[in-house]
Amino acid sequence: DAGVIQSPRHEVTEMGQEVTLRCKPISGHNSLFWYRQTMMRGLELLIYFNNNVPIDDSGMPEDRFSAKMPNASFSTLKIQPSEPRDSAVYFCASRTTGGGEQYFGPGTRLTVT
């Protein structure tokens, strides 16, 4: 299996622009998680989906952030408009619901100037 796939790996954009991050979970995994990691705040869970349905979005910072999972093999995290404080590494992870570990993607390093 190719593991969790994320794109792009790096994104540099200007403040105010829309940013879309993409994730393909491991085939057969029915839970998907979006995290953000910064030096100041550590690893934060933004939102997670079970069977393509958003279950907990309490970690989404504000209305500028939105996430979708239109099918079992694809999810997006969108930031509109982006701000410099959104600069971070965004990880996507997936797992089955049987109690096993989460498998993390390589991350997207976002820089907003």
Next chain:
Amino acid sequence: ELKVEQNPLFLSMQEGKNYTIYCNYSTTSDRLYWYRQDPGKSLESLFVLLSNGAVKQEGRLMASLDTKARLSTLHITAAVHDLSATYFCAVNMEYGNKLVFGAGTILRVKS
């Protein structure tokens, strides 16, 4: 609300020495995970501990879980430089599929 605390947050140790990283959590859970993260890289699963008294070992690392004490330990034996990384513990919420991560322990092994 589930809280997960790791200590120490930073550990500098000499090669060949032993040390333990502690992970405490605040509410009932019987599933705990340890991850490793190298600088600039993603998180890699090390251990999955699914029951009270579970012990897992891989090379120089050994993890254990005491659900009654709400404590997990990651023991490092005869540290080598290659073990330098950040180590996270994560605890599964009692209900649902969400993990709560500790702040991470930065380990530096000096030769």
